[in-house]
Amino acid sequence: MMIEIQGLTKKYGSFTALDNLNLSLDEGVVFGFVGANGAGKSTTFSILATLLSPTSGDAFINGKSVVREPKEVRKQLGYMPDFFGVYDQLKADEYLDFYGASYGISYSERQVLIPQLLELVNLTHKRYEYVDLLSRGMKQRLCLARSLIHDPKVLILDEPASGLDPRARVEMRDILKHLKSMGKTILISSHILPELAEMCDEIGVIDNGKLIAHGNVQTIQEQLQGEKRIIVKVVHQLEKARVFFEENPHISSIEVADEKGEIAFNYRGTTEDQVNLLRKAMLADIPIYSLTEEEKDLEDVFMAITKGADVK
Amino acid sequence: MMNRFSNPVLMKELKLRFRAFKSFSGLMFYLAVLCIFVVGFLMIYTQFSGTAFFRPSDSFTMFSVLSVLQMALVMFITPGLTAGAISTEREKQTLNILLTTTQSSTQIIVGKLVSSVVFLILMLVAGLPLYSLVFLFGGVSPSQYVTIFLFYLVTLIAIGSIGIMFSTITKKTIVSMIATYGAMIFLGGITAFFFFIGVSMDQMATGYAGTQNLMPFSPITYFWVSINPGALMLSILYPEITNTIDSLVGISFPIWVVYLIFYLLITVGCLAIAIRKLRANMKTNR
């Protein structure tokens, strides 16, 4: 396990921002952390980055406790906050040089690393520019390069795409793909699920400080969705079909569209249940010629599950 | 390998400081004030004495006033240099990133302090050519200047530490500035005020006691005067002042010893608080 979060709880006074969070991630996994604003993503990441002590619980980065061995954790971890500033009066290469030195990297090593990192984030041409004059997307990429300077095993990126235009987002995503191919374990947060779905191996959904779902993108969708809308088309015998489906315990909210020969219903159950259902329908001689699952947008799912988080 | 003595914050701060126009203009302002003063002094003195000569005693007066002026400037500039050391990083949102690097809190705080101290020393050194004028005319020994310089150093390191401590424990630079200047006014002004109150109370007491020659003994009054930078400065310039203080408070222990101990304690105490509080949101502060 590269990352092991155990019973992590953070209280601000009487307000519980994080509530008994548990999570394990293998090495090399890209983990997407999704939640509405105020759900507790940044709080979690700050604790992992050794900036904040948890009220209770602990987290381990490559076996090192963030509470007891913060200095060891810092060696393994690259962190990019959701909001960050840069020093004015510093040029891009000096910026990287300073942080390299801050990690105890020798001058000669830094001289080799800096051009490589700038190349990685497509900022070679900005090497001698003052950092505060760079665009937001460039600063973001420079900060990413900075978080990589000590070659950490784990990268924690708090909403790296927020405030970026679509083009900058694509650039950011390409860089992340590259980092994934380098075998880094990456934790990346966003309040937009589809943004993460494409590039993440695993997704965790946090709401009001609780992890409400965790798994690969598909599992999450099923877990979050719970029930799905299925539309069945039959050649004839619509009434017989309706009776058949009505008897099934997994099915509710049946609607019949006579003219189209369609029956739509909400389905809640496992994939095996669904196979059995179809098999029984065939045995019962119901002339089904089409069965479709109504596509629910990931975003809709996410909105449905986290509704109320924003209105506080 | 981490070199024990390398300090990235210090190197970066120095680089930024010498690059910033603000520092340059600050240095120029400081030198301009000193120059104007010296030239004015020379003109007035040569006019009044009616001769083109500048006597050693005049030279000494100039040295004294120059030293006090320089002290005032240093006391005025030090808080400005240090009271924003950490809070500015917090306001500019660069602090979090800095704290996730493997630098220790001690390294960061010491780096911030030393970079300010180096700049202040540079200022003092830049004023040295003006002093050479004083040495040229005589009346002052270089050893006296060295003593004064050491006194500046102890004082500015202590004030710098106070500034960095406030900068660490307050959220806003402006609050930290006010607190640091407040502490300075206390050390430079309020202590003198307390001293005079103490002395006059003693004199009232001895007055009541009759005419017999009661030797006063007031350690608190002595303490106020011994931590006052102005008093120590005067006692360095005019050693006979020490006797006056002795007769007023009844303690002949040299005030510079108390001053040194007090300001060293302030330095150590403030730096310790700053180091502990830098990672305030972390319980274990390493």
Ligand SMILES: Nc1ncnc2c1ncn2[C@@H]1O[C@H](COP(=O)(O)OP(=O)(O)O)[C@@H](O)[C@H]1O
């Ligand atoms: N320093 C703090 N003091 C009090 N409450 C805080 C503090 N920081 C965050 N919170 C609260 O904790 C909750 C989680 O915040 P955060 O982790 O920043 O959410 P996210 O990053 O998911 O948007 C929010 O409701 C926020 O208001």
Ligand SMILES: [Mg+2]
């Ligand atoms: Mg956040």
